[in-house]
Amino acid sequence: MSKFLKDNGIKxxxxxxxxxxxxxKELGVTNHExxxxxxxxxxxxxxxxxx
Numbered sequence: 001m002s003k004f005l006k007d008n009g010i011k012x013x014x015x016x017x018x019x020x021x022x023x024x025k026e027l028g029v030t031n032h033e034x035x036x037x038x039x040x041x042x043x044x045x046x047x048x049x050x051x
Contacts, residue, residue, distance in 0.1 A: 005012050012046055 002012065024031075
């Protein structure tokens with residue numbers, strides 16, 4: 001995906017986060033699930049601003 005975006009001149013933003021807070025552990029979700037949710041929320045935010 002990254003290569004496709006770069007090849008098509010689409011700017012990307014990389015982010016790294018630590019999702020091991022007590023709240024996340026209490027909810028029983030994994031770091032992967034939390035980072036995926038963050039990713040999709042950022043996509044929605046970006047699309048709302050740009051379209």
